Amino acid sequence: xxxxxxxxxxxxxxxxxxxxxxxxxxxxxxxxxxxxxxxxxxxxxxxxxxxxxxxxxxxxxxxxxxxxxxxxxxxxxxxxxxxxxxxxxxxxxxxxxxxxxxxxxxxxxxxxxxxxxxxxxxxxxxxxxxxxxx
Amino acid sequence: xxxxxxxxxxxxxxxxxxxxxxxxxxxxxxxxxxxxxxxxxxxxxxxxxxxxxxxxxxxxxxxxxxxxxxxxxxxxxxxxxxxxxxxxxxxxxxxxxxxxxxxxxxxxxxxxxxxxxxxxxxxxxxxxxxxxxxxxxxxxxxxxxxxxxxxxxxxxxxxxxxxxxxxxxxxxxxxxxxxxxxxxxxxxxxxxxxxxxxxxxxxxxxxxxxxxxxxxxxxxxxxxxxxxxxxxxxxxxxxxxxxxxxxxxxxxxxxxxxxxxxxxxxxxxxxxxxxxxxxxxxxxxxxxxxxxxxxxxxxxxxxxxxxxxxxxxxxxxxxxxxxxxxxxxxxxxxxxxxxxxxxxxxxxxxxxxxxxxxxxxxxxxxxxxxxxxxxxxxxxxxxxxxxxxxx
Numbered sequence: 001x002x003x004x005x006x007x008x009x010x011x012x013x014x015x016x017x018x019x020x021x022x023x024x025x026x027x028x029x030x031x032x033x034x035x036x037x038x039x040x041x042x043x044x045x046x047x048x049x050x051x052x053x054x055x056x057x058x059x060x061x062x063x064x065x066x067x068x069x070x071x072x073x074x075x076x077x078x079x080x081x082x083x084x085x086x087x088x089x090x091x092x093x094x095x096x097x098x099x100x101x102x103x104x105x106x107x108x109x110x111x112x113x114x115x116x117x118x119x120x121x122x123x124x125x126x127x128x129x130x131x132x133x134x
Numbered sequence: 135x136x137x138x139x140x141x142x143x144x145x146x147x148x149x150x151x152x153x154x155x156x157x158x159x160x161x162x163x164x165x166x167x168x169x170x171x172x173x174x175x176x177x178x179x180x181x182x183x184x185x186x187x188x189x190x191x192x193x194x195x196x197x198x199x200x201x202x203x204x205x206x207x208x209x210x211x212x213x214x215x216x217x218x219x220x221x222x223x224x225x226x227x228x229x230x231x232x233x234x235x236x237x238x239x240x241x242x243x244x245x246x247x248x249x250x251x252x253x254x255x256x257x258x259x260x261x262x263x264x265x266x267x268x269x270x271x272x273x274x275x276x277x278x279x280x281x282x283x284x285x286x287x288x289x290x291x292x293x294x295x296x297x298x299x300x301x302x303x304x305x306x307x308x309x310x311x312x313x314x315x316x317x318x319x320x321x322x323x324x325x326x327x328x329x330x331x332x333x334x335x336x337x338x339x340x341x342x343x344x345x346x347x348x349x350x351x352x353x354x355x356x357x358x359x360x361x362x363x364x365x366x367x368x369x370x371x372x373x374x375x376x377x378x379x380x381x382x383x384x385x386x387x388x389x390x391x392x393x394x395x396x397x398x399x400x401x402x403x404x405x406x407x408x409x410x411x412x413x414x415x416x417x418x419x420x421x422x423x424x425x426x427x428x429x430x431x432x433x434x435x436x437x438x439x440x441x442x443x444x445x446x447x448x449x450x451x452x453x454x455x456x457x458x459x460x461x462x463x464x465x466x467x468x469x470x471x472x473x474x475x476x477x478x479x480x481x482x483x484x485x486x487x488x489x490x491x492x493x494x495x496x497x498x499x500x501x502x503x504x505x506x507x508x509x510x511x512x513x514x515x516x517x518x519x520x521x522x523x524x525x
Contacts, residue, residue: 022483022486022507026504037356057491058492
């Protein structure tokens, strides 16, 4: 079963170790980036990694504005908007495993080399209906 | 036979099929079919005449495709199984193939995909892997591109500028998957220089070689960006640099200056410096001024502001920057660099953090975050020292 792990720039509950990244020691930035790379590489080894991307904090709202009219855009985002930073899609055997992996990802080191304790969103992907259903 | 040698046979096979009267779109599918068969069966044994093998198999595939198409339309088969004799592909055919695949009616991504497949001889799967899109998406992009150019034909003269732009786009794409797109772009540009004479094509080839020569030093093993000033110049490929410089010098001597030669000249001046401190920024600035004559873009002006900062000092660079739109990508990164050199560390740190937020890719974002963290560390250390001296 597939799960989406979502990281937030903002909108998630405040993490334990809440220091903006540009205030970390340069070596701590390197360690954090290395942790993320190693985590993805390990999930590839275990056959549980599907994909991951980071997304820019810049963006706009868009909606349809009627036939023959260009779409309406609204941006940049308000300071209060929940803002996704990136996603990782994993394919695991159980809900428990998804939670275990999200917990590990949230232990990524931050300021002072201590875990960030960042809150991650774990969302089950709606799968195809099974062949046997009675 | 390796993949590159096999790929080199593809455009000729395609030209031969089209020369025999096959329509471009079907012929291109047939050659792709033959290429995929070659990839699997040549692993065991390479035929004695690989080009002939590829043409024969592609022609048979074309006949099959044309027959089933004809059957669908209930029409007579126009082509016999025996190919017409005495038809071969010429230099002009290969050149026209480049023009067709980079036709101005195509979107840049379509032109790139079609060029890589029909001229570059890559499979749809390889192209899809390189651009990180599903194979079915790439297949659709290519067939739509072929429909767009279906009525153009190989007869009409093309536009070499659009071909160069497509090759430049391929070169600039990052490295992912099995196929090294930068090396592929160099191979295709090198091939293009043998098909037609234009100092700008030589300039483009020189530009690619000079950048490719520095590639390994541009990133750390963990993927982090290494700025020019910190690159280990011992890692630069001196042979590629020498080749690039020689090609550039011969092109410049032909008195047909253009943007690629100007860009290559800037790259050559960087490559020429033994240490970053030895960089001839005054000459680089002169080449940026030349470049502006051919391509007055905000990006060029932004890079020129950096060169001014190095040649005439940070305040001059900041003056040049003041005339540029702050909304440009990488504006904050350049502003941060110039303000740091101007001694305004707090402002520079804020700008590096802002540059990280606006970064177009993860490597750039991480690099700008590191720069902000580095400066903030310097500022914290300063504060500590000041507190110490007050005690």
